[in-house]
Amino acid sequence: MSRNLQPAIHPDADQLSVFVEGAATARERERMLAHLAECGECRKAVFLMQPHEEPQPAAITLEKRWAWRGRTWRWLVPVGVPVAALACALIALLIHIRPHGTPEAPQQMASGRPPEIARPGTTVAPSTNAEADRAAPSRDLEPGPPTDKRERAPAANSELVARSGGAPSAPAKKVLRQERSIAGRSNLPALKSGQATLGVPSPTAGAAPSVVGGPVGSVQTVDSTLAQSTVSMSATSNLPLNGRNFAQLQQLQPTEKGAASQNTLAREKELPALQIQGASGQAQTLAGISGRITDRSGASIAGVTVTVRDAAGKTRQTTTGADGSFHLTQLPAGQYGLTATATGFKTSNQSIELKPSEMAMLQPVLDVGSVSAVVEVEAGATSIQTESANVSDQVEETRGARRGSAALSTRPILATVSQGKRVLSLDDAGNLFLSRDEGKKWKKIKPQWAGKAVRIESTTAASGKASANAKDEIGGASEGAVFQLTTDAGTTWGSKDGLHWHQR
Amino acid sequence: MDIPPANITQAESSGAEERAASLAEGIALGTELTAENRLLPVKLGEELWRAAGAELVEVSRVEFAEALETIGARDNFGVDAEKQADERQRETFWRGLHLEELAVARGCALGRESAWQRFLAQYREPLTRAAVEMTGSAALGEELASALYSELFGLTERENKRWSPLLRYSGRGSLMGWLRAILAQRRVDQYRKIGRETELGEIEPAAAVSEEPDLERLRDLRLAIKMTLSEASAEERFLLSAYYLDQHTLQEISSVLRVHVATISRKLNRATERLRKQLLRTLKARGLSWRAAEETLGTDPRDLDIDLRKLLQKSEGDPIPDKEGQG
Numbered sequence: 001m002s003r004n005l006q007p008a009i010h011p012d013a014d015q016l017s018v019f020v021e022g023a024a025t026a027r028e029r030e031r032m033l034a035h036l037a038e039c040g041e042c043r044k045a046v047f048l049m050q051p052h053e054e055p056q057p058a059a060i061t062l063e064k065r066w067a068w069r070g071r072t073w074r075w076l077v078p079v080g081v082p083v084a085a086l087a088c089a090l091i092a093l094l095i096h097i098r099p100h101g102t103p104e105a106p107q108q109m110a111s112g113r114p115p116e117i118a119r120p121g122t123t124v125a126p127s128t129n130a131e132a133d134r135a136a137p138s139r140d141l142e143p144g145p146p147t148d149k150r151e152r153a154p155a156a157n158s159e160l161v162a163r164s165g166g167a168p169s170a171p172a173k174k175v176l177r178q179e180r181s182i183a184g185r186s187n188l189p190a191l192k193s194g195q196a197t198l199g200v201p202s203p204t205a206g207a208a209p210s211v212v213g214g215p216v217g218s219v220q221t222v223d224s225t226l227a228q229s230t231v232s233m234s235a236t237s238n239l240p241l242n243g244r245n246f247a248q249l250q251q252l253q254p255t256e257k258g259a260a261s262q263n264t265l266a267r268e269k270e271l272p273a274l275q276i277q278g279a280s281g282q283a284q285t286l287a288g289i290s291g292r293i294t295d296r297s298g299a300s301i302a303g304v305t306v307t308v309r310d311a312a313g314k315t316r317q318t319t320t321g322a323d324g325s326f327h328l329t330q331l332p333a334g335q336y337g338l339t340a341t342a343t344g345f346k347t348s349n350q351s352i353e354l355k356p357s358e359m360a361m362l363q364p365v366l367d368v369g370s371v372s373a374v375v376e377v378e379a380g381a382t383s384i385q386t387e388s389a390n391v392s393d394q395v396e397e398t399r400g401a402r403r404g405s406a407a408l409s410t411r412p413i414l415a416t417v418s419q420g421k422r423v424l425s426l427d428d429a430g431n432l433f434l435s436r437d438e439g440k441k442w443k444k445i446k447p448q449w450a451g452k453a454v455r456i457e458s459t460t461a462a463s464g465k466a467s468a469n470a471k472d473e474i475g476g477a478s479e480g481a482v483f484q485l486t487t488d489a490g491t492t493w494g495s496k497d498g499l500h501w502h503q504r
Numbered sequence: 505m506d507i508p509p510a511n512i513t514q515a516e517s518s519g520a521e522e523r524a525a526s527l528a529e530g531i532a533l534g535t536e537l538t539a540e541n542r543l544l545p546v547k548l549g550e551e552l553w554r555a556a557g558a559e560l561v562e563v564s565r566v567e568f569a570e571a572l573e574t575i576g577a578r579d580n581f582g583v584d585a586e587k588q589a590d591e592r593q594r595e596t597f598w599r600g601l602h603l604e605e606l607a608v609a610r611g612c613a614l615g616r617e618s619a620w621q622r623f624l625a626q627y628r629e630p631l632t633r634a635a636v637e638m639t640g641s642a643a644l645g646e647e648l649a650s651a652l653y654s655e656l657f658g659l660t661e662r663e664n665k666r667w668s669p670l671l672r673y674s675g676r677g678s679l680m681g682w683l684r685a686i687l688a689q690r691r692v693d694q695y696r697k698i699g700r701e702t703e704l705g706e707i708e709p710a711a712a713v714s715e716e717p718d719l720e721r722l723r724d725l726r727l728a729i730k731m732t733l734s735e736a737s738a739e740e741r742f743l744l745s746a747y748y749l750d751q752h753t754l755q756e757i758s759s760v761l762r763v764h765v766a767t768i769s770r771k772l773n774r775a776t777e778r779l780r781k782q783l784l785r786t787l788k789a790r791g792l793s794w795r796a797a798e799e800t801l802g803t804d805p806r807d808l809d810i811d812l813r814k815l816l817q818k819s820e821g822d823p824i825p826d827k828e829g830q831g
Binding site: 010017037042051361 | 582673684687690
């Protein structure tokens with residue numbers, strides 16, 4: 001069958017998974033998107049592939065709150081937009097002014113504008129409109145003609161809102177539009193004041209946030225790497241408001257909600273400002289990675305070292321927080337390799353292409369490295385530390401026995417011990433398996449003991465003790481070495497070959 | 505008013521078998537590799553074979569090297585189709601693969617017992633869970649998963665050979681991701697078999713609505729939308745389809761594209777806005793006054809939606825070509 005004869009070739013599972021996991025090249029991605037744009041079925045498949053994340057308890061409460069707000073907000077749209085625009089500008093300023101890191105790159109500031117342009121007259125209390133501030137930043141902070149352009153965007157949106165929510169009458173829409181244009185006009189003063197404040201080049205961090213619109217002294221250095229994330233964040237406000245997204249939006253990443261995220265949020269507010277000020281060149285090409293690392297069950301893993309390596313071999317590193325999340329920003333766009341390493345887990349590698357001004361999302365899943373609690377002894381092999389900073393290396397070395405053990409039982413393996421070529425493996429149901437060829441072939445051992453086996457060890461007959469002492473074993477493995485098994489009843493059984501057992 | 509044929513032609517060609525078959529060529533295990541087109545250095549091959557733990561799943565050095573070669577050739581080592589990958593690019597490509605998972609998949613496809621044991625131990629449970637999640641029902645999910653198992657196990661024969669879709673796994677993404685993808689495809693195939701009637705039914709009322717108002721205007725509008733859409737980028741078209749047509753949330757789109765939800769929102773906004781502007785411009789160029797054009801767009805907000813829907817639904821060629829490497 002020639003694929004040219006087919007009217008439309010759908011991507012196969014491999015292409016889909018490569019695309020969904022972000023491992024596709026730019027061109028492959030482009031083609032995939034072009035196909036997906038047209039093909040409802042593949043689109044369906046792609047969305048079906050997404051794992052449904054169960055929100056954590058903390059997330060639920062937040063979500064509920066925001067869901068409620070989402071509804072409120074919709075009603076605010078016609079009335080609140082002009083107010084929101086102003087409030088937002090003020091809040092952006094306030095946040096901007098708040099001490100936040102040390103000013104370090106004064107060259108990023110654009111030409112200082114005379115402070116007198118600032119309009120202190122904007123009287124909207126910023127606190128009244130927490131949600132309003134989401135509504136406007138990108139519009140407010142765009143200079144000149146773009147402002148005009150942006151101003152129309154919401155118009156389109158709210159029409160779409162209207163569409164999804166049922167058609168409003170035509171006059172109602174006109175009213176909306178008028179209000180919008182008012183909002184647009186009233187944006188201008190806000191914009192100016194923003195510029196003025198930013199423009200004052202006196203780097204005294206820590207000015208009181210209460211000074212609004214005046215010639216405030218603190219000029220925040222905007223972290224240019226954050227630019228894209230900031231910009232994108234501010235754009236959240238511009239969502240097509242058809243109601244269904246808002247609650248969802250809030251559950252983003254659990255990390256976004258944490259206290260730490262407030263920080264980023266605050267920083268993000270500054271970013272549009274940076275854009276106005278014109279230091280946009282670099283900001284346009286930078287990108288970031290953000291994500292959460294979980295194990296197969298979906299539980300977050302804290303303390304994972306995440307390393308990104310660019311094509312030139314330069315690396316950046318970070319560690320995941322308590323909720324398993326990590327963020328790396330200020331990365332130039334391009335191809336990266338991402339490695340996640342954690343004690344007790346297999347190292348995960350993946351490649352990702354970062355596009356300019358985009359915050360990529362990754363959710364690497366780490367497999368348990370199945371480090372058993374019992375020291376594994378293999379003649380001639382180095383001993384394994386069960387607690388070590390570089391478990392991944394150890395896993396590498398003892399892969400043989402372990403890999404085998406993973407395959408023999410479908411249940412989780414509790415412990416694996418070996419002597420010479422003989423390997424014994426115990427799963428959590430108490431089943432014992434024996435391999436005589438280093439884990440290639442396995443045989444289930446018929447229990448000769450009463451009760452459930454809960455522990456196996458490799459011991460020497462002489463000491464009769466658990467083999468925490470690997471070195472002794474290696475020397476005398478052939479002589480007095482035996483296996484020892486403990487049942488849940490507390491009885492101990494021994495065996496020389498792992499096959500025949502007798503109580504001790 | 506003509507109803508676009510939606511996805512039916514496409515749907516008919518998209519059965520699981522055809523899909524697999526169309527993509528099977530050239531990547532089947534038995535692809536001949538002559539001495540000249542062998543690109544994998546022996547030393548690297550050995551190293552990767554070891555790293556993958558291929559021995560434990562009874563995949564030989566030769567078999568594994570062959571897998572690496574075919575995958576590299578198929579995807580042109582991740583470089584653009586017209587370019588030739590140099591040695592370093594090839595090595596990077598191979599090293600970036602999920603080698604262990606690739607070894608397991610190959611071992612399974614080759615029918616190796618230990619590979620199957622490993623596969624079942626590692627993926628059976630998550631796969632069933634994923635299937636249940638996708639179908640939203642335990643019974644359906646298990647049915648879907650077990651159907652996939654037998655398929656993966658190679659119960660289907662092709663040219664008198666046992667053939668498993670696992671042969672198609674390249675290792676570029678994770679094996680679990682691949683399994684999810686194939687599950688999702690099978691699920692969509694099921695939808696199609698079961699739900700074609702209902703899908704057609706859904707199109708009817710939309711057509712009825714759009715027949716009511718000024719036909720002339722709507723025709724203009726449709727043409728304008730069509731022109732505008734043809735200029736939009738693939739990503740924008742995807743966003744518009746996913747958002748307006750499939751009614752996915754921004755969050756869902758964000759996780760598919762692995763881009764921050766705010767970025768998606770911004771892009772979608774931009775696309776919608778551009779579309780609207782372009783539409784106004786086109787309508788104006790066709791002789792309508794600005795006001796009339798705005799009115800046309802606004803007669804019934806749902807009209808535009810419907811039109812978007814139909815136009816986006818209509819698949820006019822531009823299928824995704826098979827892997828880049830094959831041009």
